[in-house]
Amino acid sequence: MAESKTSESMKEKVSAVIEHLRPLLQADGGDIELVDAAEATGVVSVRLQGACRGCPGAKATLKMGVERHMKEKVPGVTEVVAVD
Numbered sequence: 621m622a623e624s625k626t627s628e629s630m631k632e633k634v635s636a637v638i639e640h641l642r643p644l645l646q647a648d649g650g651d652i653e654l655v656d657a658a659e660a661t662g663v664v665s666v667r668l669q670g671a672c673r674g675c676p677g678a679k680a681t682l683k684m685g686v687e688r689h690m691k692e693k694v695p696g697v698t699e700v701v702a703v704d
Contacts, residue, residue, distance in 0.1 A: 625659060631657040633694045634664050645672055652686065655703055662698030664690060678702070 634657040645652050650672030655665040666686065674680050679702075687700035 630659050630696060632650065634690065634697065637690050638666070641689060644685075645681075646667045648672075650675070650678075652657075658695075659696065662696045664697055664700045665703045666700060667704070668702050 631654075635654050638652055638654050642652055649670050651669040653665050653667040653669060654671065657664045666682075668675075668678055668682070672681065675681075682700060682702055687697075690697045690700050
């Protein structure tokens with residue numbers, strides 16, 4: 621039970637960071653959706669939408685922007701990956 625609460629806590633923190641970043645992506649015609657935040661591995665899965673989906677710069681945005689910010693704000697995050 622405690623593990624579930626911890627997972628929810630990490631997912632809530634990740635969700636808050638995503639909500640903070642969304643307006644930046646939306647300003648360029650894109651968007652981001654949280655798919656999962658795995659406490660055990662620290663991997664956060666997101667879905668890029670709109671102009672971000674298929675954009676040549678999306679990988680750079682994901683790694684240098686979203687992932688860097690996520691690691692700074694949420695302890696335990698090891699990687700952010702995009703899923704379809």
